[in-house]
Amino acid sequence: MLLDFEKLGGLKPFLIGLTVLVCLFLILPILFIAALSFGSSQWLIFPPPSWTFKWYQALFTDPRWLYSALSSLKIAAIVTVFSVVLGFLAALGLNRGSFTGREALRALFLTPMILPVVVLAVALYALFLQFGLAGTTIAFIIAHLLIALPFSIISIGNALDGFDKSIEDAAILCGATPWEARIRVTVPAVSHGIFAAAIFSFLASWDEVVLAIFMASPTLQTLPVKIWATLRQDLTPVIAAASTILIAFTILLMVLAAFFRKGRKV
Amino acid sequence: MGLSVTADGGRKTPWRDGSFGYVVPALLLIAFFFIVPVIMLLMRSVLEPTPGLQNYRELLGSTTYLRVLLNTFTVAGLVTIVSVLIGFPIAWLLAIMPERWSRLVLAIIVLSMWTNLLARTYAWMVLLQRTGVVNKVLLSLGIIDKPLALVNNLVGVSIGMTYIMLPFIILPLIGVLKSIDPAILRAAALCGANKRQCFTRVLLPLSLPGIASGALMVFVMSLGYYVTPALLGGTSNMMLAELVAQFVQSLVNWGMGGAAALVLLLVTLVLYTIQLKFVNPNRAR
Known part of the structure; x- marks a missing residue:
């Protein structure tokens, strides 16, 4: 009923x-x-009195916005690679290992996802200040990697759960070395999990705000940090343009992710 | 897994010796850049400026900081209650409606969830400002006769946070409601229960563990939020995460920053442990 x-x-x-x-x-x-x-009003009047591209023009001709977008892309790409590789290895170990404390370890790996990001951000900021790494690309990559890794471990772990290890063993029995078997048999078999891990890791880094605010320096900012810094001053429509680009990008990645999910079923 | 002979040299369980090695890179990352820095930060809260608990005494003894704690719990509580009240009916309908419609609704929910946090917060800053669309609509409908102050206060924070948290309660509740066997409700109806009784005595009790778990998750997430409260709230009514950031960024007071971070961390961990019990009651006991 x-x-x-x-x-x-x-x-x-x-x-x-x-x-x-x-x-x-x-x-x-x-x-x-x-x-x-696309509205012409500086004061964000809605509905807009007329339509214009000038905010996009302002965005694309300002080297600071372009540079921060490039930094975002670079950092997210590097984070994605590390996250997928480390995530694959960790998921493999957690999935097949028989060592004690495996469940505790899995929980530990996922903790950065559930703790308040601001605590992690402040703690890392203190650490990097001591080592003179504050405001560097390395600091950004490490910080973003911490929150991207859980997504990889979950996505690839789920894919590995659905993969029969005896296929890998068969390849080894047929003469492949263990790593050859893993790369040529296991990796293609869990590729949908790896793609999902890559997309989630990229988005986690690309969209990260809080960690990025603390890792940033006046000369090195990601796109969200640039938006944040601008937002604290005024509500200029340039931010609407930047946000729209971010949203379009997210939709693109979501469609891509849905596409891979579908591909797995067929 | 059940194979007793493998090419790894024929050992019985080849992963027993080697498998730990695979988690080592991730473990090193977490140890050096997560466990160590968090512990170091917490140490500073009892070591700076002088060893002792004076930071905690100051944090929990002054009305200014207690006010921040109160703000944090009030907003998180309000956001949780509203999210559950709105989210439960939505999840209920999504669990039973024809798939072609539920897919569309789900796409909207997921899209809003994955839209950049700053973009969403910016939207609400513009919508809720004094001359914004929300005030304009309310004015033209004659509901109010002068613009309401909807940003730079806890009202704005609560609206923005509810917007962000709704997907996090709806998505898990769909699963909870889908797992309830409709036959149980048919049985209740056959035994003479009317609609209200079916709801209050069958459907609601069966979904209560899921609701509690989702609500706790939303509450915990709301407690630690930084960006949305910082942008939609005013400087006079801060939340805990903002306080942590302010101690470190503007005041460079690592002792107090560490103390505030520990309070936030402890509350989160305690509530999260309780939440785990709802998810898996067997394991927790």
């Missing part, structure tokens, strides 16, 4: 109405930002 869509009775319009409202609540602010980025 209550769990049968057709027999909900009077509850049905109520539930559907609420769901429509919440969907609007979730989607409208995103569409609103996209619309504002």
Whole structure:
């Protein structure tokens, strides 16, 4: 009755109405930002008096915005590689190992994901200050890697759970060395998990705000840090343009991820 | 796994000796850049400026800082309650509605969840400002006669945080509701229960562990949020994560920063342990 869509009775319009409202609540602010980025009003009047590309122009002609976008891309790409490699190895060990404390170790690896990021950010900032690494690319990579790695361990671990290890053993029995078998048999078999790990790791680094604020220096900023610093001064529509680009990028990656999920089923 | 003969030299369980090596790189990373720095930060809270507990005494003894704690718990509590009240009906419908519709709703939820946090917060800063769309709509509908102050206070923070937390309660609740067997509700109806009884005495109790677990997760996440409270809240009503950042960034007071971080960390860990018990009651006992 209550769990049968057709027999909900009077509850049905109520539930559907609420769901429509919440969907609007979730989607409208995103569409609103996209619309504002093309609006001509400096003061973000909505609906905009006329349409323009000038905020995108301002964005693309300002070397500081471009440089921060490039830094973001570079850091996210390096983090993705490290996260996938370390995540694959760790997932392999956790998945197949029989050493004691394996479950505790798994929990430890996932902790950076659940702890308040600000604590990690402040702690790392203190450490990097002592070693003279504050404000360097290495600091950014290490910090972002800490929060990207759990995504890799989960994604690749799930994929490994669904992979029968005896196939790898068969390859070894047929004369492959253990690493040859792992790279040529296991890696292709769990490739959907590896792609998911790569996409999530990239997004985790690309979107990271709190760690990045503490790792940044006046000369080295990622895109979110640049947005943050600008936002603290005023609400300029240039940020709407930057946000819209970030959103478009996210949608692209999400579609890509959905595509890989589908590919696995076929 | 069940193989007794492998090409690794025929040893019985080839992973017993080698497998730990695979986790070592990740373990080193976590040890050096997570465990060590967090412990060092917490040490500073009892060592700076002089050894002792004076930082904690100051943190828990002054009304200014207690105010911050109160703000943090109030906002997190409010956000959690509203998210559950809105999220539960949505998850309920999503669990039973035809798939082609639920897919669309899910896509919207996931899109909003993965949209950059700053982009979402910026949207609310613009929407909620004095001359923003929300105030304009309320004014033109005649609900209010002068613009409300919706940003730079805890109202703005609560709205922005609810927006962010809704997906985190809806998604797990869908799974919870899907796992309830509809036959149980049919049985209740056959035994003469009316709709309200079916809801309050069958559906709600069966989903309660899932609701509690999701609510705790949202509460914990809200407690430690930094970006949204910093941008939508005012300087006069800070939350705990902002306090940690302020001690370190503006005041360069590592002792107090470490103490505030420890309070945040402890609350998070305690609540998270409780949450784990809801997820897996057998293991926790």
